[in-house]
Amino acid sequence: MLMPSNFRFLRDKVVTVALAVLLLAACASPAASPPGSAAQSPAGPAKGGSLTFAADTEPVTFDAHVSAQDITGAILRNVFDSLIAQDAEGAFHPWLAESWEVAPDLKSYTFKLRKDVTFHDGTPFDAKAVKANFDRIADPATKSQLASNLLGPYTGTEIVDTHTVKVGFSAPFAPFLQAASTAYLGFYSPKTLAANAATLGSGGPAAAGTGPFVFSGYTKGQQATFTRNDAYAWAPKTSAHPGAAYLDKLTVRFLPEASVRIGGLTSRQVDVAAAIPSAQVKAVEANKAVTVLKTDYPGGNYSIYLNTSKAPLNDPKVRKALQRGIDVDTNVKAVYFGQFKRAWSPLSPATPGYLAALENSWPYDPALAGKLLDEAGWTGRDAEGYRTKDGKRLVVDWPLLPAQYLKDQRDVLGQAFQADLKKLGVEVLRPQADIGTYLERVYGGKADLADYSWSRFEPDVLWLLFNGASKLEKGGQNGTFLDDPDLTKWTDQGRATLDEAVRKDVYAKTQQRALDLAIVIPVYTQSQVLGLGRNVHGLTLDANAWPLFHDVWLDRPSR
Amino acid sequence: MRTLLKRLVAGLAVLYGAASLAFLSLHLIPGDPVAILLGPATTASPEVRRQISAELGFDRPLLTQYLGHLGRLASGDLGSSYQLQRPVGWLIADQLGPTVQLAVAAIVVALALALISAITTAGRHPAARALASAWELTAVSLPSYWLGVLLLTAFSFHLRLFPIIGGDGPAALVLPAVTLALPIAGVLAQVLREGLESALAQPFALTARARGLSQTAVRLRHALRHAAGSLATLAGWLVGTLLGGAVLVETVFGRPGLGALTLQAVQNRDMPVVMGVVLVSALTFVVISALVDLLYLAIDPRLRGAVVA
Numbered sequence: 001m002l003m004p005s006n007f008r009f010l011r012d013k014v015v016t017v018a019l020a021v022l023l024l025a026a027c028a029s030p031a032a033s034p035p036g037s038a039a040q041s042p043a044g045p046a047k048g049g050s051l052t053f054a055a056d057t058e059p060v061t062f063d064a065h066v067s068a069q070d071i072t073g074a075i076l077r078n079v080f081d082s083l084i085a086q087d088a089e090g091a092f093h094p095w096l097a098e099s100w101e102v103a104p105d106l107k108s109y110t111f112k113l114r115k116d117v118t119f120h121d122g123t124p125f126d127a128k129a130v131k132a133n134f135d136r137i138a139d140p141a142t143k144s145q146l147a148s149n150l151l152g153p154y155t156g157t158e159i160v161d162t163h164t165v166k167v168g169f170s171a172p173f174a175p176f177l178q179a180a181s182t183a184y185l186g187f188y189s190p191k192t193l194a195a196n197a198a199t200l201g202s203g204g205p206a207a208a209g210t211g212p213f214v215f216s217g218y219t220k221g222q223q224a225t226f227t228r229n230d231a232y233a234w235a236p237k238t239s240a241h242p243g244a245a246y247l248d249k250l251t252v253r254f255l256p257e258a259s260v261r262i263g264g265l266t267s268r269q270v271d272v273a274a275a276i277p278s279a280q281v282k283a284v285e286a287n288k289a290v291t292v293l294k295t296d297y298p299g300g301n302y303s304i305y306l307n308t309s310k311a312p313l314n315d316p317k318v319r320k321a322l323q324r325g326i327d328v329d330t331n332v333k334a335v336y337f338g339q340f341k342r343a344w345s346p347l348s349p350a351t352p353g354y355l356a357a358l359e360n361s362w363p364y365d366p367a368l369a370g371k372l373l374d375e376a377g378w379t380g381r382d383a384e385g386y387r388t389k390d391g392k393r394l395v396v397d398w399p400l401l402p403a404q405y406l407k408d409q410r411d412v413l414g415q416a417f418q419a420d421l422k423k424l425g426v427e428v429l430r431p432q433a434d435i436g437t438y439l440e441r442v443y444g445g446k447a448d449l450a451d452y453s454w455s456r457f458e459p460d461v462l463w464l465l466f467n468g469a470s471k472l473e474k475g476g477q478n479g480t481f482l483d484d485p486d487l488t489k490w491t492d493q494g495r496a497t498l499d500e501a502v503r504k505d506v507y508a509k510t511q512q513r514a515l516d517l518a519i520v521i522p523v524y525t526q527s528q529v530l531g532l533g534r535n536v537h538g539l540t541l542d543a544n545a546w547p548l549f550h551d552v553w554l555d556r557p558s559r
Numbered sequence: 560m561r562t563l564l565k566r567l568v569a570g571l572a573v574l575y576g577a578a579s580l581a582f583l584s585l586h587l588i589p590g591d592p593v594a595i596l597l598g599p600a601t602t603a604s605p606e607v608r609r610q611i612s613a614e615l616g617f618d619r620p621l622l623t624q625y626l627g628h629l630g631r632l633a634s635g636d637l638g639s640s641y642q643l644q645r646p647v648g649w650l651i652a653d654q655l656g657p658t659v660q661l662a663v664a665a666i667v668v669a670l671a672l673a674l675i676s677a678i679t680t681a682g683r684h685p686a687a688r689a690l691a692s693a694w695e696l697t698a699v700s701l702p703s704y705w706l707g708v709l710l711l712t713a714f715s716f717h718l719r720l721f722p723i724i725g726g727d728g729p730a731a732l733v734l735p736a737v738t739l740a741l742p743i744a745g746v747l748a749q750v751l752r753e754g755l756e757s758a759l760a761q762p763f764a765l766t767a768r769a770r771g772l773s774q775t776a777v778r779l780r781h782a783l784r785h786a787a788g789s790l791a792t793l794a795g796w797l798v799g800t801l802l803g804g805a806v807l808v809e810t811v812f813g814r815p816g817l818g819a820l821t822l823q824a825v826q827n828r829d830m831p832v833v834m835g836v837v838l839v840s841a842l843t844f845v846v847i848s849a850l851v852d853l854l855y856l857a858i859d860p861r862l863r864g865a866v867v868a
Contacts, residue, residue, distance in 0.1 A: 060642055060827075068601045140610045149602035201644040220643075220653060221815030255723070255813040259708050263716035264723050404826055405599055435826070436590015439599060452600065464602070475602045 050249035062203035068146035074546035080186025085236030106172035119189035150179035172496035246553035278339035300454035305479030319518035325369030343522035353459035353507035387425035398449035457543035577841035638831035662801035665739035673747035681755035698745030707811035754786025795851035
């Protein structure tokens, strides 16, 4: 089907984004279109035009195998394809691999590759290319910050024949299919790997992939440009159409200042703008030329992790008191103008395996929190009104990230929590120093609280957050410093099976237990808030909530 | 000749001092350099960390690292960025063009504004002076960040005169240059007016008038020459600071530039980049102060005599 109907698009459930669906539906039946939308647009996708996407951050490195940044994966998704594609429901579809087989012990995955795929530099895509890329990621000399972790206990890739590979692991590794669907495990042409391995971080034409766009240029501090790959004919079924992209050109403009991104959007200099701040969403929505697209990020919510390895938070009662003594609801609503959902679980609702039963199960209860602190022996009060035990004040150390790493006004939110806990008689210290000091305190287990989020469309993120082996100093993210036998067992089980029922069960138990142990205080679910001009159609978000430009077309070729 | 040699030695000393200071101050930042390089959100394994540490020489003694850096620099090799994995020479060359463009455009605009403001109002009616002084003081105190957003909103988002897209080309240079120039123009105008007024108050101004020169001619031909000396020094110094100090303007306008590169490098402790930028900046200052001295000779004939004698 060359010109896919919008209905097929809907049927495939590619998109969860109501607005994109609405826009497409509007194209199919102009009568149903909301005022000021695409009623005047041509009936179907139009080829041509160039689109400008204003991003808020710039990748430090454009090397997909090295970078750990979301923005790198998001931008490079246009350049690199994956072995398989994952839809919004979590189901997998063929992409560069026509089919795959998983060994019963989950220690090896065999992929049958498409035979008609070529890289931007003309090199054919084959088994050797897969091996060269995976081996590069696993090589310590590559200094991979994320991709090597996604490859898990990788042992090597065996070339079965020209178009068949067998990827092996030293232990059962269920999350591999999801990992293989991300741009971080995308494929560079073996030719460019050999010639340009050390300079792939600079992007540009050296970054030859198989994707719908060719990386044509990069000016650091300004923009990256991409042009259509006319030969592209292997989009996955999660795309609305299989062939080449509609846009002639895609420009990613780096504009860190939110008001500039918004101004560019409303003055039509920018077609799509990332990261619209909560405070401005209402104002942007009021503009008739622009719509706002909001999607929750999957993975680990923005949560506070409690260091259980030392006093005072080695006492479960004190931990529970903090968990129930913070008014998450009110503060998240106030700071984010009602734009972000408060979180009930360490896992985002957009992640498969999310335990909805946790919602409303641990509401704000300062009376209970006070009682728990009394029971824990923190009954004295000092001159400033803080609780004491044996003459020592109840102090919690929660280092604040240096300004350049702070996002979403989390420092302001933290101040509100600080005030809540002060009412309970708990002093929260928020020292702000350089990143070196921060990491030393937090990763070294000297701090009491740490706050972070971790996006990934896979409940295995719970392994990263709570497994006993996921130690911070080893590249893990378990800021609770707790090796709970149950949490470790369940998260190990979850990554060792593809049985959906088993995974659902162990991940539900993990979320419940993490909250019961009060080692985590989930705070809010991060949202990707995109602003887009009404001339933009067919924009969808992938499972990681990043925009996909392959299906995008414009009303009228502009600029 | 002696002066030139002296200057050269002094310049080299400045470069050496700047490189050493940069190295030392970056090492004063506490914490594990590899952890800082990777930042807070990473799943890099201990093997990857060891690899990075060994490759970048963090495991060697401080003195070895210091001498290594100096040796490399002395041989003209700026090294490769830890984080961006590109040669520092390329990085700086890439960013230097837009930076120089912006700095030169800003200083030209600032000088023009300052000359107009000061020459037309120096020694005139108190009300005119007060008005000029008021705008200059306002311009000086405007935060460039805020000014940039304001200019963008008015001239790009509403009037659509200057694009924010397509950051190259002269049209894209106008708003950032004006943003940078306004506060500088304020300072320069104040200094210039002060100089003009003190020159106009001197007896030679009266003599020139008595010789039949018009008021304007006295201002432009005589008083301006007297006042230009301090202006040149100040403008030279300002150009130097503009090279690395345009970070806020670069951020607002999403422009490439040395400022953003420097900030990122310092935050990430990217030693080769920091050293490279520091060297380039120090070199620029040395060159500019030499140029300003030459300019003095052109402005003030009395100095020429002094050199010969």
